Amino acid sequence: MDYETPSTSHVDNQSPVDDIVENADLNILECPIELKPFVGCSFPILDNAIEFYENYGQLVGFDTRKNGSKKVDDITLWFYMVCNIEGEQKFNDQQPKRRRKSKKCGCNASVAFKFDSDRGYVIQHFNEEHNHPMVEVQHHKFMRLNRQLEPVHQKFISDCVGANIGPSLTFKLLTELMGGYESVGCTVLDIRNYTRDIRRYAEGCDAQMTIDELKKKKENCDAFTYEYDVDSQSRLNHLFWCDPIAKMNFLQFGDIVSFDTTYSTNRWCMWHIMAKVAEKVPKSLLGNNDFKKDLNSCVWYWVPAYFRDFPNSSLIKTTSVSESQNSFFKSLVSISNDSSTEVYKVLDHFSNIWSVTLSVEDSVCVCGCKMFLRTALVCCHIFLVLKNKRYRLIPEYLIGGRWLKSSLLKAVHGVQNSDVATHVYVDEKKKAQAILLGEMLGLYQAVSVDIDQIHELTSIVREARQQFFADGVVTSTAQKKKIMEEFYGAEAPQEVDVQPPEVVSTKGCGSRLPSRVEKALKLKNKPMRQCKKCQEWGHHDSRNCEKFKEKEKMRSRRNSDV
Template structure:
C-alpha cells in the first residue's frame, strides 16, 4: 500500500480500506488512484464522484515481492466548504514485515533510473546529490572498487542515514576498571536506511546506474528545514566573494553571514549556514600556510617591476626565514618629500600571527592629518634590527629628517645617533607624562595640584631652558620630591623631551609626542588583526593606506571648493586663504584676528637697521619682535614660526601696522600650502609615478557591475515582476557561463577565488619561509599599571555563587561556607 503525504509525522491515524496497513493524514479522505512506482499528482476531486481504480495497484515490499492488496492513497484537506490542495512530496509504502518506507516524489527529470549514463563519475554523484537535495535527504559517499590501473569501477552513494552506530558493550563485572572520562555526547543519525545508487564503469569510460534504491526507512526532510541539509549547504562563488569582501572591512564570518542573510531575505535563502562561512574563512588562511612570506616577496617584486619607484628590502636568517622587511610605495615616498620634516617612529605594534613588530614611519601632512611614509616588519627589537630598518629608510628617502620621535628604547637611541647623525632625536612626551601619573602617588588624584603644576611647565612652548629648570625645581621642592628616584632620572634626560630645549629646532612643535603614532596604531587597528598571516596583513595594510589617502583627497577637494568667511578686512588674510589649506588657514586666521583685536603695540625702538617692538597679547604676556629692514625679515621671541612654520599674531601686528598686503614668500612653508604635493621636485621625478596594476581594470569593471546592480535593484524595488525578470536573466547568464554548478567544492575554483582575493598566487617553489613566532615588548597584551588594573577590576561584575547566593570572587565549587559539609 502507498500513501501520498506532505508531513506523515503530524497527522492522525486512519485505517485503509485494504486492512493491511495504517496510514496517517490530516482530515484525510482515502481513495485509490494510480499505479505503484508512478508519481501521481494530487487532485481536487469530490470523493463521492471520483472514478474507481482502473487497475490493481502494486506496492513493492522490502524484499522485492508484491502486495496485491496494497493501494495508493491520495490526500485532500477539507476545511468547511473550502478545499485546499496539498502539495504531495512523499509516498509512504507500508508492507507486512517491512514497516513504513518513504519514496520521494520529485520532478522525473531529477530522478535517477537504472542504466542512466553519465560522462564521468563526478557527474553521476552530482546528479544524485541534486536529487537528494530536492527530495529532502543527505548523501554519503560509500564503497568504491578499483581496477589495477586505479580506475574506479564501482561506486556506491548512500543516504546519509545508512548504517548503524557502533555501541561497545561494557561488561558488568565487579572490579573491572571503567573509563570515567567524560565523553562528548554525539547522537547518531544512522538508522540503517537502504536508499542508495550504484554507479558502474562501462567499457567506454562512462558510468551508468546499475542499481537505484529510492525507498527510505525514515521520514524525509520537509521544505521548512531542507536548507539545513548538507546537500543544500554549499559555498558557491557568490558566497565566497561576499565573505572575502567583508573580510576587507574586518568583518568576521559570523557578522558576514548575518549581513548576507539580510541581503537575501532570510536564513532559508542563504544556501548555507554560519559553519560554512567559518570553514571558508579557515580555508582562506590555510591557502597560504607555510608560504605566505614567499607570496609577499613575489608580490613586492612584481610591484617593483611595474614601477622602479617602489622600494623594498628584506633579510633572512640562517634558516631562510623572513626576519626583516622594509617597503615604501611611490606615493609614500612623494609624501615624505613634501612632509618629511619630522618623523615619528613607533616599533611597539604587533599585528600578525608571527608577532612580527609592525613599525610605521609617519608624519603630518598639510591638513595636520597623519600620513604614512614607509613601514617595516622586524622579528627582534635589538640594535642590529633597528640599524637595518632605519638605514633602509634613509636609503629609500634619500635625505634625513630634521627630527625623529621615538619612545625611550635605548636601542633606538644609539642607532639614531649612528645612522641619522644630523637628525635631532626626541623622546615621546606622552609616554613620559603618563608615567608621571603612575610613579608619583599624589598625582593619581584627579584634583592633584602637583599634576596641574607639573603639566603647566613640561608642556609649555614659551619657557626658556633656564626658566623651565627653575620652575621644575620649585614644584619638586614644594611637594617634597627632591629624593624621588624616577623624577630625578627623567630630569637628567630633559634635553630629550622637554619643549623648552627644542625652541630653536625648526618645526619641533609638529610632533611633540608619538601620540600621533598612537593614533596611527588606532587607525591601523581598524584594518589589522593580531592573527593575520603575512598575505592578509599586506592586503589590509594596502586597504588602510587607500583609506588614508582617500581622506586626504577628500580634504584637498574640500579645500579647493570651500571659501571661508573673513574675520578682518586685512588683505593678507584673503591672501592666506588662497595659499593655505582649510585647516591651516583657520589657525592663521585666528592669529590675524588676535593681532587685530587682542594684541597691542606697547613700545618701539629703532636703531637705524632694525626696529624693536614690544607686543602684548591676551595672556598678559609681552613678546619682543625685531624687524630687520636690510633683509625685510621679522623674528619674534615666542618663536612660533620656528616651532610650527606659521607666523604668530605678534608679527601680524607689524604687518598690519606696515600695511602689508600679502604674506612674504619667505614665511610661507610649502608643506602647509594647498599645492604641497605638486611643489615637490625630486631628481628623477619621472620615476616617482604610481605603478599601473593590470588587475585594477578588472577591479574597476567589477565595481561598476556591483554599483549598477544595486542601483537597478533600488530603482525597481517595488516592482516584483521586473525584479523577477532581472533574476531570471541573471540566472540564465550564470547557467550559460558554465555547464555545471560553479560550487566551491572544486579546488581549482577555490584557488582561483583565493588568488583573486589576495592578489598573489601560491608559489611552486618556496625559498623564503615565514618566521617562527617570537615575543617582543610590543606583542601580546601590554603591561598595565596597578591603577589601571584596579579600575578595570572595579568595573567587573562579580560572579554569583549558587550555594551562598552572594556575588563574590568564588563559585559553588570552592565556596567556603559549605566546605565543611562537602563530604
C-alpha cells in the first residue's frame, strides 16, 4: 500500500505496536505513528484510504462505518467515515415493528477524504476524540471489523446450507472445528445473514437457472430429456425431466410414473405409532398391562412386515376397494363348467353383465371388463369368482412385480436401446474438489497426534498458499460471488426469460396474531358506538350484544313460568 506518512522528527513520543494507551480525560487514543491518520495523508485509491481507517479502528478498539459521499461523473470527490456509534437514537410516536437496542451516543470521531487529481485521496479532516471507552483487547474479536467472513467460513456455510443445516448448528460445528468460540471469527448472526444472502442470490431468477442447468445436461447427454411450459406472464407452469437411469427404470417397471412424498421419511417408526396410542385407544385400556404387551408385540411385528412384501397376499384380508364392492353384486351364474375352463356371468348392481373365464389348470382368470389389462389392478368381478371358488391366495400372475416394494428378480428387456444412454453427466470440478478435500482431511487426521508434524504441515500449507496467491487473494466480494455460483452450480443469468412460479401461501405464513395487550390498546382507541339492540354506547355491536342475549334469556324464563 502506497501512502504518505509524516516524518518522526516532530513526534515527541512514539509508542511501539503493542503499546496502546488511552487518555482517560480526552478519550484520545495513542497508537504507532505509522498507523494513525493525520490531515494531509494521501492514498492512491479510495479503497486504500478506507482500509487504512478501518485498520486504525481495529487497532485502537472501535468500529467504523460510512457516513456519506459526494460523486460527480462517477468520481467520488468526498468520502466520510465516522465511529460506528456516531449519532443519536431516534424516537417517534409510532409503534416500532420490532424492538431494537441502540448504542449510539453522539460520538464525533470522524475522518473525511477529498479527491485530488495529483495525490489521490487526501485526509482533509480528522477528529480522533471519542466520548466513550474503547473495546477491550480481549473483546476485539467481537467487533464488526473483526467479524468479516473469510472464504473458508463462506464455503463451510454454503456446504451446511446445501445439507439443510441451520445457522445455529453451523456455528456449533465451526466452534468444534476451530477449537473454541474465540477462534471462530464470526457470530451466529453473521452466519444467518450470509445464509440469507445465499437465498437472495437466486431470487427472481431461480427458474431460469434451473432451465439453463437442464439445457447444459442435455448438451452433455443426448439421452437426457426435459420439457417445460410457461403461462401468459412467462412464469414457469410445468416442468418435466428424465435422465437415462429414469428411462431404464421406465422400461423395467412399465407405464407407472409416481411421486412418493414419503420417500426417505420415517412414517412408520415405533415412536410415532406409540405416541398416538393415547389418542386412539380408550382411557380404560391405557393402564392395562396385558393390552400394552399385546399391542407392543403386534406393532413390533407389523412395522418390519409392512416393508417385507411378498408376491402372495391373503384374499380375505386384502384392502382393495374392489373387495368392498362385492356386496353390490346381485348374482353370480356359472354358464360353462368343463374339465379345463369355467365361464361365469357376473351381474353387478348397475345391471351390467360381465363374463369371467377361469382356467382350472393354471388358475388364469380373465374378465371382459379388461381392467387388469389397462391398469394392472384386479377387478371386483375376478375377486368375486376367486372368492366363490374359495381361493385362499391371490394367484401370483395377478400381482406380478409392478406393485412390489422389494427388488425385482426378473429380466430387463430393452436396456440396450440406442435411445437410452448409460452414461450421465458428471461435474469434474466437484469430483476434483471432493478428492482434494479427502486428501486434506486425511493429512489433518494423520498429523493431529503429533504437534511437531502439525507445525510442519501448517508451514507447508502456508508456503503453498503463498505460491498460489503470490499476487494477492481475490477480494471477498468476488470470492463470495464465486462460492454462491458454486452452490447453485450456475451463475445468475443477466436476462431472465422464464419467471419463477407464483408463490403459494402455505400454512403458518399468515399475519401475526395480536397479543392480549395489543387487543386491549386497539379496543381502547376504538371509537364507541350505540348498539341497536341494547341502545347503549360501547365497543360491541348487535351481533354479539351480551346484554341483549341476557334480556332474551330472562324473558324466555318468565314466559315459561307463566
